[in-house]
Amino acid sequence: MQQKGLLVVVSGPSGTGKGTVCQRLLSKRSTAKYSVSATTRKPREGEVEGKNYFFVSESKFLDMIDNNDLIEWDKYCDNYYGTPKSYVEACIKEGLDVILEITVAGALEIKQKYPDCVLVFIIPPSFEELERRIVCRGTEGCDVIGKRLEQASREMKYASKYDYLVLNDSVDNAVSDIERILDSERLKPSRNEDLLSSLLKA
């Protein structure tokens, strides 16, 4: 009896390094799979259909919204981005843990639709460190930096609504923490109904 995979949602303010953590997790753990988003954005050079994105037309995307084919979606810089339900559900059925790296709003929306999903919030070692990382990141002006910090502070307020907090003091530690979370989540009775009923049948 194949155990179903987990739907794992990873969020965190920009500057917490959640992208790097997810990449490392995926390279380390063959049973984890990145969720491939659908988008109306044109492919960039080297991007592969079905690997980086599912590239669709706007009318197709709007149809997907209408048909409830997306578990969450958003519009950003005139392009639509969304998570196709069929892809996610097929992976989970195969026993793969699907990793979704999305915003706080999207995460809470998914929790309502999939109460057994696992919400992981990546936190920086301190707010000062987050500030340093956002400032150091690039060439943005003070305005952009100020807005990012404000948004980070706003997003942090949602951390308590998540199932787990993972401190990204080092990528290795953060990845190990997420691995422990995935392993122990799989031990919950609600995820082992087949096993339980086989033991009870006796």
Add this chain to the structure above:
Amino acid sequence: MQQKGLLVVVSGPSGTGKGTVCQRLLSKRSTAKYSVSATTRKPREGEVEGKNYFFVSESKFLDMIDNNDLIEWDKYCDNYYGTPKSYVEACIKEGLDVILEITVAGALEIKQKYPDCVLVFIIPPSFEELERRIVCRGTEGCDVIGKRLEQASREMKYASKYDYLVLNDSVDNAVSDIERILDSERLKPSRNEDLLSSLLKA
């Protein structure tokens, strides 16, 4: 800021090997501590006060019940056994994970009083294996074996009320599973309020 320890309740039908699993866990993990029970039973040779048990008189034990000094208690073969609240709470405050190996009834009672405790149910690889272990264990007659099996089957029905199921196919695997559970439980937001508020204060 010292994080509080966990109250970890381990149960499972007799024959699942939960005692061996707990012993191995404790020898491996210095932050885990066995809960020392109070009992009215006389000390056996070699038993040490405060290590194996807290040995108390019956009147003292009855006082402890009346004063709500025990988080659970039971009577077995004319002797009382119970878990002293003060000892457990002192360990947790120190940051130690307290391991309580108790019956299903006691576990559910504790969950009501301490909703943030962690309930772990040890399951055998199969009911046939459990049967084999109970039968092989000793010199008991068919009557006792029959009763044990009936009780095991009855207790198994409570597994779904636990937070986690740990399959004891090997002691090492079971101990690793429990370690992952303890590590990931410590990442829950409700167990990290100090950390969260320090990040939000910024």
